[in-house]
Amino acid sequence: MRFNPLFGKTLAALGAATLIALAPQVRADQLADVKKAGELVVGTEMQFAPFDFLDNGKQQGLNAELFKALGDELGVKVRFIDLPWPSVLPGLEAKKFDVVAGPIIVTKARKERYRFLDPIAEATVSLLKGAHNDKIGKPQDIAGMTVGAGKGSAQLEELKTFAATLPQKVTIREYVDNNQAYADLAAGRIAAVANSLPNISYVAAQRSQVFAVVQPPFGKKSYFAYLGRKDDDSASLIAELNKALAKLHADGRLAALQKKWLGAAMDTPQGDFEPTW
Incomplete structure (x- = not known):
């Protein structure tokens, strides 16, 4: 009986495929x-x-x-x-x-x-206001005002939830970065900015003549x-x-x-x- 070389190649290919299938797979790390x-x-x-x-x-x-x-x-x-x-x-x-x-x-x-x-x-959410804004003494005082927050942020969602509990509509303005929100606040274009307490505390400490923190924080801990x-x-x-x-x-x-x-x-x-x- 003559040996068919094509049959041998087929067996070799099947053997190689079997070894590959049985070999342990290297996982990404x-x-x-x-x-x-x-x-x-x-x-x-x-x-x-x-x-x-x-x-x-x-x-x-x-x-x-x-x-x-x-x-x-x-x-x-x-x-x-x-x-x-x-x-x-x-x-x-x-x-x-x-x-x-x-x-x-x-x-x-x-x-x-x-x-x-x-x-x-x-990261509990709080409000930053203008240093000389006497109209906001507590978080609830933003009712009827315009407040900024970071676009796509958890702070924005917390602000929306809180605003929905107030008797007057809060107009919420979304910002791509917080510096733009702080600039609008300093210019009087918005009444407050919602952000996490560590962030606004730092901003208020750096520019105490311009900004102040509204106490207490309004968000969940x-x-x-x-x-x-x-x-x-x-x-x-x-x-x-x-x-x-x-x-x-x-x-x-x-x-x-x-x-x-x-x-x-x-x-x-x-x-x-x-x-x-």
Whole structure:
């Protein structure tokens, strides 16, 4: 019986296909990719003082210093990409960067979609008004007025919820970046700006002759955190960043940065927690 060379080639091909099918599949690992590149790429908006802002073209704020410490713990450099806030989360999902600095308020809906690090600051929403505006003494006084907030932000949604409880309609103006909202407030074009308490406290402290904080905050108690994608390959990176963040929490470096940039150390939850909204 003669051997058919085509039959032999067919067997060889089938054997190779079987080996490929049986071979363990290499899964993507974002932490391994970051360490191999030696760089953690972070998406942010540098119009969000005191977390991220530009001073004479140079990045300043809590994010720059905190991510430098996290990068040191991971043994990698950190590179920031500055974008308008409405483009940041879509950029994360498109894998244009590894994580988002923001920070962003942790909500139930966002936890379904993203993987968060432990919170780094309180984020309860409050109001910023003009320093000489005697018409607003408490949050409810914005009834019938025009108030600004960041487009696509959780603070905007909290403002809408609060405004719906007031006896007169609140006209809400949405801004692509917060500096534009603060400029309109300073010029008297709007009556107040809704943002998280650490942000407006910083703005009011920097320009106390122009702005003042309306007390008390009107939003439900909430927290700021950094986040990444919720796909399988990102789990290792977020876990390692959380481990590094826990170390900064334990040795007091996080509290020191909170005092420097937010005015006081903040009690934030560690580990998984249930957001209030």
